[in-house]
Amino acid sequence: xxxDKILLSHGSGGKLSFxxxxxxxxxxxxxxxxERLDDGAVLNIEGLKLAYTTDSYTxxxxxxxxxxxxxxxxxxxxxxxxxxxxxxxxxxxxxIIEEGFSLSLLKKIVLSMREASVVARVDIVTxxxxxxxxxxxxxxxxNTSGVGIVEDGVxxxxxxxxxxDVVIINGPIGSHGIAVLSExxxxxFETEIKSDTAPLSSLVADMLxxxxxxxxxxDPTRGxxxxxxxxxxxxxxxxxxxxxxxxxxxxxxxxxxxMLGYDPLYLANEGKVVAFVPSEVAPEVFKKMRKNKYGEExxxxxxxxxxxxxxxxxxxxxxxxRIVDMLxxxxxxxxx
Amino acid sequence: xKYVDEYRNKEIAQKILRQVKSLSKKKINLMEVCGxxxxxxxxxxxxxxxxxxxxxxxxxxxxxxxxxxxxxxxxIALSRESDFIITTxxxxxxxxxxxSTLEKEKANGSDIRIVYSTLDALExxxxxxxxxIVFMGVGFETTSPTIASAVLKAQKDEINNFTVLSVAKIxxxxxxxxLDGKEVNIDGFICPGHVSAIIGSKPYNFITTQYKVxxxxxxxxxxxxxxxxxxxxxxxEDGRAEVEIQYERVVKPEGNKIALDKxxxxxxxxxxxxxxxxxxxxxxxxxxxxxxxFSARKFEVEIEETKESRGxxxxxxxxxxxxxxxxxxxxxxxxxxxxxxxxxxxxEGTCAAYYKYN
Numbered sequence: 263x264x265x266d267k268i269l270l271s272h273g274s275g276g277k278l279s280f281x282x283x284x285x286x287x288x289x290x291x292x293x294x295x296x297e298r299l300d301d302g303a304v305l306n307i308e309g310l311k312l313a314y315t316t317d318s319y320t321x322x323x324x325x326x327x328x329x330x331x332x333x334x335x336x337x338x339x340x341x342x343x344x345x346x347x348x349x350x351x352x353x354x355x356x357x358i359i360e361e362g363f364s365l366s367l368l369k370k371i372v373l374s375m376r377e378a379s380v381v382a383r384v385d386i387v388t389x390x391x392x393x394x395x396x397x398x399x400x401x402x403x404x405n406t407s408g409v410g411i412v413e414d415g416v417x418x419x420x421x422x423x424x425x426x427d428v429v430i431i432n433g434p435i436g437s438h439g440i441a442v443l444s445e446x447x448x449x450x451f452e453t454e455i456k457s458d459t460a461p462l463s464s465l466v467a468d469m470l471x472x473x474x475x476x477x478x479x480x481d482p483t484r485g486x487x488x489x490x491x492x493x494x495x496x497x498x499x500x501x502x503x504x505x506x507x508x509x510x511x512x513x514x515x516x517x518x519x520x521m522l523g524y525d526p527l528y529l530a531n532e533g534k535v536v537a538f539v540p541s542e543v544a545p546e547v548f549k550k551m552r553k554n555k556y557g558e559e560x561x562x563x564x565x566x567x568x569x570x571x572x573x574x575x576x577x578x579x580x581x582x583x584r585i586v587d588m589l590x591x592x593x594x595x596x597x598x
Numbered sequence: 599x600k601y602v603d604e605y606r607n608k609e610i611a612q613k614i615l616r617q618v619k620s621l622s623k624k625k626i627n628l629m630e631v632c633g634x635x636x637x638x639x640x641x642x643x644x645x646x647x648x649x650x651x652x653x654x655x656x657x658x659x660x661x662x663x664x665x666x667x668x669x670x671x672x673x674i675a676l677s678r679e680s681d682f683i684i685t686t687x688x689x690x691x692x693x694x695x696x697x698s699t700l701e702k703e704k705a706n707g708s709d710i711r712i713v714y715s716t717l718d719a720l721e722x723x724x725x726x727x728x729x730x731i732v733f734m735g736v737g738f739e740t741t742s743p744t745i746a747s748a749v750l751k752a753q754k755d756e757i758n759n760f761t762v763l764s765v766a767k768i769x770x771x772x773x774x775x776x777l778d779g780k781e782v783n784i785d786g787f788i789c790p791g792h793v794s795a796i797i798g799s800k801p802y803n804f805i806t807t808q809y810k811v812x813x814x815x816x817x818x819x820x821x822x823x824x825x826x827x828x829x830x831x832x833x834x835e836d837g838r839a840e841v842e843i844q845y846e847r848v849v850k851p852e853g854n855k856i857a858l859d860k861x862x863x864x865x866x867x868x869x870x871x872x873x874x875x876x877x878x879x880x881x882x883x884x885x886x887x888x889x890x891x892f893s894a895r896k897f898e899v900e901i902e903e904t905k906e907s908r909g910x911x912x913x914x915x916x917x918x919x920x921x922x923x924x925x926x927x928x929x930x931x932x933x934x935x936x937x938x939x940x941x942x943x944x945x946e947g948t949c950a951a952y953y954k955y956n
Contacts, residue, residue: 267705271935278935520602522714523945525641580611580820582643584955 274484277588280493299497300420301342301480304412311412313348315339318405324367327441328456332371334532335404336378336386337461338483344466345479345535347418348410350382356390358403371402382461384408415474422477423498427566428544430537432465432551433458433559434510435487439529440518455514460533465556469537472547478538485589486528488574490536492588495572503575504564504586528589538566605819611647614824619649622831627653627783629776629918631769632790633660633946634818640955642820652827655782655918656951658772658875659790661737662689662944663916666871668904669736669765670695675899676732676763677708683726684710685719686734689944694937696905716741716748716762723752723760732894735764740792742766742883743857746864749885749892763894764885767870769793770801771881777809782918786830788823789815791845796861798853799841806839817845864889873940874913912939915948922952929953 271278288296295303302315319335336353343350355375359368379386386406441457462481469476478498482490487509495502511519511526519526533556539547544562551557567575574586630636636656639645645654658664674695677684684700691700691712704710709729713719716733723731735745745762752760769790777784789802794815802813812833816826826844833840843849861883870882885893910932911925922928922941932938934950941949 267702269701269705271701281935516602576643578642578820579606579608580642580644580647580824581608582647582820584640584643587954 274589279485280588298419298421299493301345302348304346304348311414313343313346313410313412314407315342315346316405316407317342318403320400320403321442322400323442323445324371324401326445326457327453328437329441329459329532330371330374331402331404332374333378334459335406336375336382336384337459338532339406339408340382340384341462341481341535343408343410344461344463345418345481346410346412347416347466347470347476347479348412349467350384350408350410350463352387352409353379353384354388354407355386356405357392358399358405359391359393360399360401361393361396363401368402378461382463413470413474416470418476418479420478420480420494421497423494423500423502423538423566424477424540425500425566425568426541427477427538428541428562429491429502429504429564429566430539430544430548430551430560430562431487431510432462432535432557433533433561434512434515435482435531435534436511436515436519436526436529438532439486439524440515442530443522444518451518453514453518455512455518458531458533460556462533462535462556465535465551465554468550468554468557469547472550473539473543475543476537476539476547478536480536482531482534482536484530486526486530487536488525488527488586489588491574491586492572494536494538495574497572498566499569499572500566501568501570501573501575502564503567503577505577506579508561508563510559510561527586541565602819605817605821607821610821611824614821614828615647615649618652618824618828618831621828622835623651624834625651625653626785626831626834627655628786628788628827628830629655629657629782629784630788630816631657631659631773632788632793633663633944634792635659635788635790635816635823636948636951637946638818638820639823640951642823643955644820644823648827652831655784656915656948657776657918658872658916659769660941660944660946660948661741661767662693663912663940663947664767664772664872664874665690665693665736665765665940666873667695667906668871668901669763670699671901671904672899673732673734673763674698674700674703675901676894676897677703677710679897679899681729682709683722683729683731684708684734685713685722685731686710687736688712689946690734690736692937692943693940694907694943696902716744717751720748720752720757720760723757724755727759729759730897731760733760733762735762735766738767738769738790738793739796739861742865743796743854743860746860749864749889750860752892753889758891761892761894761896762885764865764883765870766865766883767872768867768881768883770804771878772872772875773802773805775875775878776917777805777811779917784811784918785834786812786814788826788830789813789841791815791817791822791848794843794845794849794853796854796857799843799849799851800853802841806841810839812839813841815841815843815845815849817848872916874916907938910939912941912949915941922949925949
């Protein structure tokens with residue numbers, strides 16, 4: 263039953279997305295930079311290491327508890343640069359706006375982008391505006407690209423995880439996924455859960471100050487923690503083991519997941535980083551993370567246990583053990 | 599989380615496991631007939647924690663999985679008609695019909711909306727008075743009272759564009775069919791918690807009296823499941839066959855009268871087709887003629903000829919005769935991204951659980 267159609271699942275960040283990227287995009291655009299399938303490319307230009315990334319933001323609703331599409335468009339791209347170990351410097355910004363969209367809402371979004379760029383210490387230096395016919399786009403889509411500088415000696419990639427690495431996350435997972443879901447038409451429910459949307463560049467800078475030898479940094483956005491860990495395990499060819507009891511999840515998020523039948527391991531995050539750190543430097547890096555505003559709730563959640571084809575295991579709270587797979591298909595409709 | 603963490607305690611889990619181990623060395627087959635149990639057994643790694651003589655078999659407990667292909671084709675046919683909005687629980691959207699799925703029809707332009715409750719579907723009807731709204735009435739006795747409530751509310755509020763295409767099912771006749779079929783030796787049933795919260799414990803009495811097979815109504819947390827397994831093994835070792843309620847904090851022997859009354863008011867009991875099992879007498883719920891205007895069966899559509907995926911052994915998986923590994927399509931042709939049968943689609947399907955967690 264193979265079909266010539268793109269389904270929502272192709273954009274969910276799970277297995278279908280992964281296959282689409284590998285089989286269509288990577289096979290056609292193939293080059294050593296893209297091949298790494300990292301959050302951004304680190305280009306070597308006459309001795310200067312330049313990180314370069316892009317992302318499009320289509321979140322629905324545009325405003326949600328704890329954030330909005332504009333803030334997300336700045337922090338998301340800043341974070342992709344930070345995940346390369348780069349200091350983010352400049353962003354571009356393109357708007358695709360549906361005819362009839364409210365100008366005052368657009369102003370609100372732009373103001374929020376301005377504030378976010380001040381917080382994340384980046385300048386928006388180039389851009390583009392397109393207005394399309396009513397119905398040709400859903401309200402507003404934003405694309406941002408960004409560049410940043412990677413210091414010498416920093417070599418971070420999803421394929422660099424090594425046996426013995428300690429896996430650290432900077433705080434509780436899943437709040438963005440639930441915050442957005444709770445405001446979506448047809449699924450509305452009352453909650454105090456706020457999106458975790460946040461810039462991670464200062465946290466990453468703090469971590470790199472302790473050691474240049476951080477192996478992997480990834481932000482578990484679409485597809486959640488499980489999908490991110492699976493991607494890293496696959497590209498580094500290692501097995502990762504997590505302890506269920508160590509994974510930080512807010513009470514409210516857990517309750518919402520229990521109620522709705524979602525697995526928090528697959529929920530999107532917008533202010534989280536998963537770090538694979540050599541065990542020798544892990545305690546110091548962890549300590550430093552805890553001191554940063556965006557890392558106060560950091561937790562060690564697992565470790566790299568062996569070389570293999572790349573699987574993720576979970577030691578369950580009650581003493582069982584199971585495999586954690588990538589997200590297959592779409593758990594939630596469009597989230598970011 | 600309060601009231602949840604208490605049921606996920608490692609020390610207590612180990613204690614129950616030791617007790618199960620010391621209680622019996624016999625080879626024991628226990629069947630769960632609820633998809634949520636199947637998933638929680640896998641999610642918590644319970645199967646591998648149990649002593650090797652205790653074997654858990656997944657039965658026909660996932661409503662998505664037991665829904666016949668013809669029904670999917672029927673809803674797909676309706677979705678292709680103009681002026682229709684199909685509302686459904688998320689799980690149904692990927693279930694393959696003979697040649698298509700609702701997900702693909704959505705990509706082709708059909709108006710298909712995922713809702714979290716039947717009452718949300720009713721809201722869609724209220725907000726779209728010029729459209730015909732069909733809710734996919736799939737589920738066991740946990741879902742049917744909510745469908746009945748929506749029909750009663752539609753009647754009261756005169757929302758006449760709301761309809762339900764019902765294939766709601768009753769679980770206990772399917773358990774009888776499995777026992778009569780004798781394809782698999784079942785020593786005890788882990789009975790569904792939420793279904794039983796509605797129907798109570800009486801509908802299982804025939805299983806213990808006529809078939810002498812112990813039943814325990816079980817909650818959904820890991821310790822609930824382990825305790826229920828202990829209670830079943832204890833019954834087997836004691837030579838008893840009774841309906842016991844482990845999930846006492848939710849299930850009362852008499853069930854939920856209000857919910858049962860609503861089911862009785864709106865539905866009539868009919869013979870029903872179960873995917874992989876066939877037609878089971880008096881195992882389905884159809885909307886009574888009295889509420890006929892809310893039944894989507896009033897729409898006449900041409901339904902394509904039913905085609906089963908070749909080689910798919912969902913039926914045997916649903917009856918607990920084989921494990922997914924024994925199906926030649928499993929993991930090769932049949933994956934969650936490209937499911938051949940319903941057991942791979944639903945998050946509560948046996949094949950999906952084996953694929954995801956094993």
